[in-house]
Amino acid sequence: MEYSRKPMFVSLLYVFTIIAVNAVSSTVSAVSLSSDEQALVSIFSRWEAPISVKSRWNSSRIVPCSWNVVECDKTRNVVSLNLSNFGISGSLGPEIGLLGHLKTLDLSSNNLSGPIPVEITDCGRLEMLDLSVNNFTGEIPKKYGNLQKLRFLYFYVNSLVGQIPESLFHIPNLRFLRLSENSLNGSIPSNIGNATKLEDFEVNDNKLTGNIPSSISNCSALEFLYLNGNHFIGTLPQGLNNLENLIMLYVNSNGLEGSIPLGSGSCKNLQSVDLSENRFQGVLPSGLGNCTNLMQFSVVNNNLTGKIPSSFGQLKKLTGLYLDQNWLSGNIPSELGNCKSLSELILSDNNLEGEIPVELGKLTELTRLQLFNNSLTGEVPLDFWKIRSLEKVLIYSNRLYGELPLEVTKLRKLRNLTLFDNYFSGEIPQSLGVNSSLEVIDFTNNKFTGQIPPDICSSKRLMKLVLGYNMLTGSIPPSLGSCSSLIRLKLDNNKLTGAIPEFEDNLALHFMDLSSNNFNGKVPSSLGNCKTLSLINLTMNELSGFIPPELGKLTELGYLNLSHNHLSGSLPSELSNCRKLLKLDLSRNLLNGSIPTSLRSLTALFLMDLRENRLSGGIPSFLFELESLWDLRLGGNILGGTIPFVGSSIISFLNLSNNGLTGQLPDMSNFRNLQQLDVSLNHLTGTLDSLDDIHSFLTINVSHNLFSGPIPPNLLNLFSESTSSFLGNPGLCVDCPHSGASTCPESRDIKVCSIKRNNHKSLQQSIKIAMIVLGASLLTVIAIMSVCYAYVKFQRRSKNDVEVSGEESSHKKIKRVMECTGNFDDMYVIGKGAHGTVYKAALGPEEVYAIKKIEFGRQRAVNKSMIREIQTLGTIKHRNLVKIEDFWFRSNYGLIMYEYMENRSLGYILHRANPLSTLKWDVRYNIALGTAQGLAYLHFDCDPVVLHRDIKPENILLDSEMEPHISDFGIAKLMSQTPAATQSIAVPGTIGYIAPENAFATTWTKESDVYSYGVVLLELLTRKKAVDLSFPDGMDIVGWVGSVWNES
CATH class of the missing domain: 3.80.10.10 (Ribonuclease Inhibitor)
Structure with a gap:
């Protein structure tokens, strides 16, 4: 019975509450209200609020002047309305303008939205107006002529747009103006100097632009000035020194420049100054030492030079x-x-x-x-x-x-x-x-010796222990195995010994690198408890025993390297549970058994290296079906059997060498990306015909098998480069007629395929005689031409042997270049690259150029196609490409004249000896955007298309405004036309910037340039080099970023 009465009681209470509320509403409408009270009822009707809050102004008291949030005078005129932090939503209606006696309006920290009604400026007696921390939108009302008594105006933390009204600074008594954290734009009105009583001016975190008006120095009462987080430019007004009452000055995160004008006036009250994230130049003012009350001073990320003033000691x-x-x-x-x-x-x-x-x-x-x-x-x-x-x-x-x-x-x-x-x-x-309380210890790359302290994690707070590249000895303290706070453990490249301790409680561990030491014993099975591990690197140790199947519990693992140890046993099938695994390297161990078919679940894997083990049981066909695998290395095992037939595969690098394989090569025509193939040291038979449709090969090794028949035409170039890669196949031959070559590649070990003679001995004799006569004639002609060539060369050398772009002025200009650089003296060198040396040539005060000297080699390298190429490059003009001003070719080198860039290269800015550590993000964005625009122009707006072939920070030059300009576009192709270049097959690009599919390619595509650009973006973001010494062995920036991403 007790339980049934409660719901009935609650229901009755609810009914009576509804009746009471209706009665109050009816009574209010029946009672005679003052005009202010009527306006209040209208204003409140637009709002929603929690019932508990609403009852505070709509309780049993009927007259609005009796509400606890309202204050009225004796004549029931509303003088104060305070609903700060009441959880109100809705809009502020125009009825607010009817409250002519209102002195204080505080609606801060609510959820009010919509525009600020212009009628609010009719409240002529307002002294404090606070609408801060709401969701007001639209512009700030522009007319404030009636608000002559206003002293406090707070509109901060809203969504206001538009400009700051000039009329605000006509309010004679205004003391506090806070408009920060909106989306205001435009500039600060120049009449701000009229607000002589202004004490606090806060407009930080908006979108304001332009210069800071000098008239602000007339605001003699100013104590707090917050202009940070905008887009102001120009210099700081000198008059700021005259603001004797100034306490706080924040102008950080703008685009201000020039010198810092502080310290020369009175700054006795100054307590905090933040000028960081600007472009200020010059030296730190020594007069700042007179600001004896200064507590905080920040000029982070500017361009300041000179010494730190000793006066700061005051x-x-x-x-x-x-x-x-x-x-x-x-x-x-x-x-x-x-x-x-x-x-x-x-x-x-x-x-x-x-x-x-x-x-x-x-x-x-x-x-x-x-x-x-x-x-x-x-x-x-x-x-x-x-x-x-x-x-x-x-x-x-x-x-x-x-x-x-x-x-x-x-x-x-x-x-x-x-x-x-x-x-x-x-x-x-x-x-x-x-x-x-130690959380981070990083002693990498020093010369520390001795042992790791035994209780280094006794506090259980240590998160990062990085001691790599020292000379530490001894073993890992067992306490590290139970360091539950540890996230990153890196002890690589030391002389540590002993067993790796068990890791029972390291549930936070993300990263473990113990490589290149002398650890022995087993791989701890307890690593499987470290569920967040994303990287394990134990390569180059003396570990033995089995690979623990518990590693299969590491579902976040992306990198597992146990290579160069003495591990034995079979590959645990449990590794198939590591679905995020990207790299698996178990090479150079003593592993046996077959490759588990369960590994087919590693669909994210892009590198599998199982070389130099004792694996057997054949090559599983599923390996070729893994959708991400592009590097498969199985060489040096005893797999045996045949190479399985596969419909298609994305594999680019395939090593099956020294495995006792038999049978023929399967049809590999669908291996469209295959660049490296090594099937040497097997027992393979048949022909190489299954490879004749693959044109992506960079290297191939089929040596020491039982292949026969002609080498396919698409492999003859590779045969010419490395005949050893085809040796050991007695039946293999070169079929010259089908090669399309004028002569057969020479080799003592690979024979020319047999030709049916049909007893045509007389014809052969005739051919021999004709060849002898023709050879003698050619020798005579060559001798005559050599004499003529020597004479012409001598004559040209006497005239400085200059081939210029055509104008007579060019002859004069090159002489000036030679003079200005001291005939290319090393003292004028400003850079060296793959294609030559760059010199600075100042021909005059306004004529400063960069001269690239390209070496061609001993033999004369210039040809008409090169001249046409450089002429074409000279016509390419874009704001993000370095302009070629002129060019000259000599007998064994060329000169190309470029615009000179004051800030040198992006590589210099990012990686010089003492780099400016943080480029502002807007500068980085502009560099990234400008580089992309320049590259897009080369790819899509040039006819023919220009491929750069070597995008890297050193080829992105920065002018005085830090605007990027791509240099050296087309130079790689130009160099490829020289005879010296044609004698060797060089991979275009620079290590670290070459796309994986171009690692050994002689061809280049737009996509290759875009990959290189992506690497530059990673450098721009991380300030790491493409191949950085801080990375683990064999890892580049792409792999490193991936590992950090997985770790985070």
Whole structure:
């Protein structure tokens, strides 16, 4: 009975509530309301709110002036309306303009939408208007002539568009104007200087453009100025020095340039300045040392040069100094040791040199030190390691040396210690990690010796341990196997020994690289518990035993390399569960048994390397059907049997050598992408006719089999290049008549296919006599021509032997080029590439060119087709292509004159000795876009199509505005027309930028250029080289990005 009464009670309560609400509504309409109250009822009728909230203004009290969110005067005029953070939705109606006595309107932090009604400007007594943190759209009303008493105007965090109205700055008492985080555009009105009482002006994170008006310096009461996150250009107004009350100045993330105009005036109140992510030039003003209340100063990612002023040492209250990603030089001033309040000192990515000052050890409040990517030398001062407040120390990529002292182990708050790419030596302190907060340890590429500290992960906080490329010895501490916080473990290229510990509780481990050590014992089966592992690299060790089937539990695994060990047993079929596996390398072990058919489920696999094992049982046909597999290496096993017939396959690289294979080659006409084929050292028979339709071959090895019959015509070029790849086949021959060649390729071991003579001996004798007579005649003619050629060559040399583009002025210009470069002296070299050396030639103040000198070789290389080619290239004009100004050809080299680019190449900017670490993202985007536009023009707007053949950062030049210009387009093809080039088959392009299908190709396509461009994009994003020393062996940037993606 108790349970049945409750629902009835709730139902009755609900009915009475409905009746009560209707009664209140009827009563309100019946009661005589003031005009303000009537306007309120109309305004509130547009809104929805939670019932609990709505009851606060629509309760049993009938008169709106009695609502707790409304404040009225004695005559029931509404003077204040405060519904901040009430969860209201709906729109603000025009009735708001009827509240003529309203002084405060606060509707902030709700879900109101729609436009701000223009009628709001009729509220002539408003002192505070706050509509912030809503979803208002449209433009800011433009007329504010009636709001003479307004002091606070807050429209920030909405979706407002349009320009900032000039009328806002005619409000005489305006003190706070906050319009940030909208989509406002246009410029700041120049009449902002009229707002002399303005204390707070915030327009950050909009889309404002143009210059910052100089009149802003008339806002003498200004304390807070936030202009960051816009598109302002030009310089900072000099008058900012006159704003004596200024406390906060934020202009970061714009396009401002010029010098920094601060410090020359009064800046006693200045506490925080952020000028980062701009294009400021020049030196840091020493006068900033007079801003004695300064607490934060940031100029990150600008173009500042010169030294860090010693006057910064006067900033006793400074807590954060951020000067990174500039071009600052000289020493770190020792005076910074006087900034006793400093907690963050960020000087990375500059050209600083010298030693770390001992005085930095006085910074007892320091939590974060970043000095990486400089040229600092010497030892880290001992007192620095005694700063107990340290949390992050990033001093990698310098020339620092010395040993780590025991004091580093006492830094209980230290979370990140990154020292890679230095010359640190000695043993790692064995108590490192005990009672510590360490999360990241990266000592890669130093000279550390000794053992890994046994309790390095005792705190269970360590996430990244990277100690590769040192000289560490001993074994891996067992405690690392139970380091549950560990995500990345990289100990490669050391001298570590012993067994790999069990990894029972490492559920977070993503990446394990223990390659190139001397580990022995078994591959731990407990690795199968590390469910998030995406990479395992144990190559180049002394591991033995079976491959644990537990590895099949690693469903996120993308890279497994156990090669160059002594592993035995069969391939575990459980590996078929690793469906995301991309690379599987088990080569050079002692594996036996057959290849499991269950591996057919590895549909993402693109490389399988099982070479140099003892596998048997034949070649499974499913391997050729894997949809992503393009590199299959099975050589050096005892597979036996025949090569299975396959309908089609995408495989490009196939190695089946030394496997005891028998039978004939199957029909391989559907292997359209096959570039490398090695079936040597088998017992294959029959002919090579099944290969005659494949024209993608780059290399082939069919040696030491039992093949017979003629070599197919499509393989004769490869035969000419490497006859050894066809040896050991007694029945193999060269069928010259079918080759279309004028002469037969010569080989002592491969015979010419037999020709039916039919006793035509007399005919053969006649041919011999004719050949002798013809040969003698040719020798005579050649002798005469040689004498003539020598004479002509001598005459031409006497005249400097210049073949120019045709104009008489060109003769004069090349003489000036020779003079300006000192006859191509090395001191004028600005670059060297695959196709020649580049010199800088300044012919005059406004005539600066880059001259590329192309070497042709000893024999005369110039021909008419080359001249026509360079003339054609000279007609190509596009804003993202380097313009060819002129050209000359000599007997053994050519000269091509280009526009000179002030910012050199993208490669120089990305990878120079001390790179500007962070290019602004809009600059990167413009470089990527401009390069794509230039490449598209070559591919689709040139007739004939121009293929670049060598897209890379070094061939993308940057002008003074950082606009990209592709250079060297067509040069690879031009060089291929020289006799020297035709004597060897060179692969076009540069290693790391060549598409996999072009790895050994002599042909090039648009798609090849696009692949190279994609590699450039990855470099632009990551600042890693295409083939970077930090990558694992055999990995390029494409593979690295893939592994990082999988890891994340």
